[in-house]
Amino acid sequence: MSQQQTLDAQGEAPPGQPPQRRRSLGGGTSHARDFGKGFFVKLVLVALIDAVAVFGILEAVAVQQWAIVAFLAVLLVAVNGVYFSRRALPGKYLLPGLVFLFVYVVFTAIYTGYVAFTNYGDGHNSTKADAVEAILIQNERRVEGSPAYPLTVVAQGDELAFAVVQDGQAQLGTAEEPLAPAEGATVEGDRVTGVAGWQTLDFAALAQRQEEVVDLRVPASDDPTDGSLRTQDGTTAYVYQSTIVYDEAADTMTDTETGTVYTPDSHGSFRAEDGTALTPGWRVNVGLENFTKAFTDPRISGPFFSILAWTFVFAILSVVTTFALGLALAIVFNDPRVKGRRFYRSMLILPYAFPGFLAALVWKGMLNVDYGWVNEVLLGGASVPWLTSPVLAKVSILLVNLWLGFPYMFLVCTGALQSIPGDVIESARVDGASRWRVQRSIVFPLLMVSVAPLLVASFAFNFNNFSLIYMLTGGGPNFEGTPIIVGHTDILISMVYSVAFESGVKQYGFASALSILIFVIVGVVSYLGFRQTRRLENF
Amino acid sequence: MRRSIPVLAAVAGLALTLSACGDGGATGTGTGTTAPTSAAPTLTGTLTMWVDETRIDSMKPIVEAFKEKTGVEVDLVQKISGDIRTDFVSQVPTGEGPDVIIGAHDWTGEFVNNGVVAPIELGDKASGFATSAVQAFTYDGQLYGVPYAIENIALVRNNDIVSDTKATTFDELVDEGKAAGTKYPVVIQQGDQGDAYHLYPLQTSFDAPIFKQDASGSYTNELGLGGENGEKFAQYLAKLGKDKVLSGSIDGDKAKNAFLKGETPYIVTGPWYTTEFTKAGLDISVLPVPSAGGSEAKPFVGVQGAFISAQSKNKLLANEFVVNYLTTEEVQTELYKSGGRLPALTAAADKVDDEVLKGFLAAGATGAPMPSIPEMGAMWAFWGTTQVQIINGQAKDPVAAWDKMVDNMQKAVDES
Numbered sequence: 001m002s003q004q005q006t007l008d009a010q011g012e013a014p015p016g017q018p019p020q021r022r023r024s025l026g027g028g029t030s031h032a033r034d035f036g037k038g039f040f041v042k043l044v045l046v047a048l049i050d051a052v053a054v055f056g057i058l059e060a061v062a063v064q065q066w067a068i069v070a071f072l073a074v075l076l077v078a079v080n081g082v083y084f085s086r087r088a089l090p091g092k093y094l095l096p097g098l099v100f101l102f103v104y105v106v107f108t109a110i111y112t113g114y115v116a117f118t119n120y121g122d123g124h125n126s127t128k129a130d131a132v133e134a135i136l137i138q139n140e141r142r143v144e145g146s147p148a149y150p151l152t153v154v155a156q157g158d159e160l161a162f163a164v165v166q167d168g169q170a171q172l173g174t175a176e177e178p179l180a181p182a183e184g185a186t187v188e189g190d191r192v193t194g195v196a197g198w199q200t201l202d203f204a205a206l207a208q209r210q211e212e213v214v215d216l217r218v219p220a221s222d223d224p225t226d227g228s229l230r231t232q233d234g235t236t237a238y239v240y241q242s243t244i245v246y247d248e249a250a251d252t253m254t255d256t257e258t259g260t261v262y263t264p265d266s267h268g269s270f271r272a273e274d275g276t277a278l279t280p281g282w283r284v285n286v287g288l289e290n291f292t293k294a295f296t297d298p299r300i301s302g303p304f305f306s307i308l309a310w311t312f313v314f315a316i317l318s319v320v321t322t323f324a325l326g327l328a329l330a331i332v333f334n335d336p337r338v339k340g341r342r343f344y345r346s347m348l349i350l351p352y353a354f355p356g357f358l359a360a361l362v363w364k365g366m367l368n369v370d371y372g373w374v375n376e377v378l379l380g381g382a383s384v385p386w387l388t389s390p391v392l393a394k395v396s397i398l399l400v401n402l403w404l405g406f407p408y409m410f411l412v413c414t415g416a417l418q419s420i421p422g423d424v425i426e427s428a429r430v431d432g433a434s435r436w437r438v439q440r441s442i443v444f445p446l447l448m449v450s451v452a453p454l455l456v457a458s459f460a461f462n463f464n465n466f467s468l469i470y471m472l473t474g475g476g477p478n479f480e481g482t483p484i485i486v487g488h489t490d491i492l493i494s495m496v497y498s499v500a501f502e503s504g505v506k507q508y509g510f511a512s513a514l515s516i517l518i519f520v521i522v523g524v525v526s527y528l529g530f531r532q533t534r535r536l537e538n539f
Numbered sequence: 540m541r542r543s544i545p546v547l548a549a550v551a552g553l554a555l556t557l558s559a560c561g562d563g564g565a566t567g568t569g570t571g572t573t574a575p576t577s578a579a580p581t582l583t584g585t586l587t588m589w590v591d592e593t594r595i596d597s598m599k600p601i602v603e604a605f606k607e608k609t610g611v612e613v614d615l616v617q618k619i620s621g622d623i624r625t626d627f628v629s630q631v632p633t634g635e636g637p638d639v640i641i642g643a644h645d646w647t648g649e650f651v652n653n654g655v656v657a658p659i660e661l662g663d664k665a666s667g668f669a670t671s672a673v674q675a676f677t678y679d680g681q682l683y684g685v686p687y688a689i690e691n692i693a694l695v696r697n698n699d700i701v702s703d704t705k706a707t708t709f710d711e712l713v714d715e716g717k718a719a720g721t722k723y724p725v726v727i728q729q730g731d732q733g734d735a736y737h738l739y740p741l742q743t744s745f746d747a748p749i750f751k752q753d754a755s756g757s758y759t760n761e762l763g764l765g766g767e768n769g770e771k772f773a774q775y776l777a778k779l780g781k782d783k784v785l786s787g788s789i790d791g792d793k794a795k796n797a798f799l800k801g802e803t804p805y806i807v808t809g810p811w812y813t814t815e816f817t818k819a820g821l822d823i824s825v826l827p828v829p830s831a832g833g834s835e836a837k838p839f840v841g842v843q844g845a846f847i848s849a850q851s852k853n854k855l856l857a858n859e860f861v862v863n864y865l866t867t868e869e870v871q872t873e874l875y876k877s878g879g880r881l882p883a884l885t886a887a888a889d890k891v892d893d894e895v896l897k898g899f900l901a902a903g904a905t906g907a908p909m910p911s912i913p914e915m916g917a918m919w920a921f922w923g924t925t926q927v928q929i930i931n932g933q934a935k936d937p938v939a940a941w942d943k944m945v946d947n948m949q950k951a952v953d954e955s
Contacts, residue, residue, distance in 0.1 A: 126632030134654025210855035233858035280654035481943035
């Protein structure tokens with residue numbers, strides 16, 4: 001939006017420029033080749049953009065994010081092409097908008113679509129490589145009862161070694177060589193202070209090579225079942241034993257104690273034959289499973305249809321009530337006989353100026369059954385369960401949404417009414433039409449031409465009016481005893497939220513699939529709605 | 540040529556956005572390149588640590604002192620307490636996560652299940668901590684966090700209204716509170732979605748813990764809140780609701796304000812509010828919650844601590860900070876002074892001379908840590924929702940509602 005405005009503002013000298021440009025193209029002194037002051041400003045700015053893009057490419061290469069590299073490379077070429085080419089005048093205006101559109105809309109939409117086909121969520125949070133690594137580090141355990149060794153890390157060029165004191169004797173071991181008595185070692189108390197031929201690493205040196213130090217495993221003896229020494233902080237070592245080993249060639253995990261073999265299954269987990277799985281799993285494509293789950297999982301399909309019905313009721317009634325009130329007020333305040341119209345109009349749009357979620361929170365406080373202002377002051381201490389009774393909670397939501405929404409309708413109706421030419425109405429009156437007849441047959445149809453698309457948009461907005469529901473009732477009062485926590489006032493989008501996030505275990509894949517389903521519903525309804533409004537235009 | 544400006548902004552914004560998506564190398568790269576400079580203490584590395592807004596102030600002096608001691612700079616990143624946990628789980632795999640995160644022990648299950656935290660070896664230092672604190676961070680036999688503070692709820696009394704509590708049962712306490720003539724006899728915060736945490740002492744006094752515990756005190760997978768004991772508690776809740784002792788419309792803020800305004804002599808709450816009470820000049824005492832069902836009322840114990848990311852590129856420095864520095868008596872005492880929670884390190888806890896905190900310590904002495912299994916999120920939701928429905932009278936038959944809840948909880952546990 002703001003991007004659009006900036007662009008508009010940038011269109012300096014709007015009416016005069018295009019013809020000029022055409023002339024200059026034909027005349028050979030292209031704007032792009034005109035080495036004036038403007039050219040150098042452009043040169044500097046594009047150079048800066050190029051520098052940022054190249055930096056981004058290098059960074060992305062460093063972390064091997066090839067999609068980003070490709071995107072930035074294309075962008076780099078496009079920017080230079082468009083801004084130095086002679087022919088790409090419209091591109092100069094379109095490119096920034098297109099780029100934003102891609103990053104903030106297209107990319108997000110594609111990504112949601114992609115996630116909807118995966119099992120991304122708790123327990124399947126990352127790649128298989130990460131899962132393998134996590135399983136291995138979670139199952140490398142300190143050998144019970146093994147001592148803690150005060151450790152000295154020493155280095156010989158690139159090679160690192162651990163030096164510890166065992167049975168009163170200094171020992172040294174590397175990744176290949178198990179612990180063995182070290183020659184020429186100096187010992188102070190229970191810690192080795194130096195080994196001949198090896199350089200002792202101090203804290204700063206340890207910090208420099210920390211990944212090597214932490215990854216180093218020094219076998220405790222020739223027998224691999226004795227485990228290996230490892231350190232996490234560079235100053236103390238413990239003997240560890242892996243209880244699960246990964247066979248990279250066969251792609252299986254084996255429990256060294258029980259011998260159980262875990263093989264990868266189709267849902268991104270290492271699973272044994274008896275059905276037990278290792279955690280964590282990883283993200284995999286699960287096809288249409290997330291979509292079918294919405295209809296086959298009884299936990300979800302049970303409340304799904306009652307929530308779907310309420311969503312439609314809520315969205316339709318919200319549009320109808322706000323439009324009715326907004327239109328009525330607009331007609332009243334459009335009459336020149338009303339004194340102080342300007343004042344009333346600005347007062348009426350006040351609710352529109354409040355952030356919606358904030359207003360919902362304030363209303364929630366005011367409608368509290370025991371302490372709310374409405375019950376305490378307005379109704380003199382009554383205890384009307386505004387938000388805790390299933391029916392009243394729905395009524396409250398519609399009323400609050402009416403309060404929030406009518407100023408918008410009032411504004412657009414006022415605008416539309418004022419754009420209806422006065423002479424049309426006047427000639428109708430001259431022809432003898434009654435006041436009511438004029439409203440019904442002239443004003444209203446003309447009004448609908450411009451307002452009907454906004455009603456469709458308002459429907460789509462309310463269909464997904466998450467913040468109102470979430471802030472006002474949180475979907476409550478909850479259904480009793482349902483296997484997922486949803487309530488009488490939940491609409492589809494807030495149900496998605498509670499299924500995907502509040503039920504404790506996050507299911508991003510499923511949430512994405514449900515939001516795509518909602519998008520389809522809203523899309524179909526809006527399409528039908530817009531088709532109807534086109535008919536109005538032909539009136 | 541001013542039209543280039545939005546393009547520049549676009550690309551700069553883009554580069555930031557995209558590098559935020561995909562750049563794993565940015566955190567903790569300070570180690571490889573630092574050359575020792577003359578006067579200033581040598582910078583040996585940089586750690587990134589996530590802290591939420593409630594804990595960041597007490598962490599600031601700690602990391603300053605750590606930098607002076609070791610030359611390791613800790614880059615504190617403030618995260619919103621509602622997001623920090625989810626963000627950690629989703630960002631560690633992208634390489635954008637921190638090296639260390641400060642949080643509560645009941646996150647452990649979710650973190651381990653998603654493979655985002657690394658095991659920690661405390662060695663001999665473990666014996667210096669309260670057993671329940673170390674147990675709280677232990678998941679599947681491995682330790683994943685280093686505790687620094689313990690908290691639990693208890694009964695807080697306003698000494699200006701009631702100076703002596705003779706009640707030995709919760710019913711007697713309610714009578715005492717009523718005799719005091721205040722607006723409420725006692726407040727326990729609930730809210731729309733319920734609050735099972737604050738009702739847990741009453742529930743355990745009916746011998747209906749969330750999960751059954753084995754001999755060593757750790758939880759089993761078997762629910763303990765079903766059966767006769769749980770049903771008795773459900774009926775008791777319905778009675779308290781009918782008597783207007785409990786109400787779904789009293790949430791945390793309303794409960795706190797009622798106590799601050801002297802509208803109630805008693806409140807069941809934790810150290811997070813007592814600091815506000817003492818600051819407001821109230822004279823308070825902290826007592827164990829009296830039993831409602833005959834057995835001892837045991838609150839949940841919550842433990843604060845530090846986790847190390849599984850994907851940290853600075854594991855050695857992170858361990859130096861978490862295992863070797865955070866476990867010192869000096870640091871634990873410092874954190875207690877700024878944070879107002881009991882230190883998890885026994886040596887530091889023994890020196891606490893604050894009567895309020897001692898009261899909490901006594902009230903939580905027998906409490907067990909909150910379970911940290913990933914399904915707890917679902918448990919809390921079912922639990923609180925049903926309790927508030929019973930209290931509000933929406934659930935006409937408290938026993939049936941309770942049994943249905945146990946059934947749903949069991950399914951949620953079985954499914955995993």
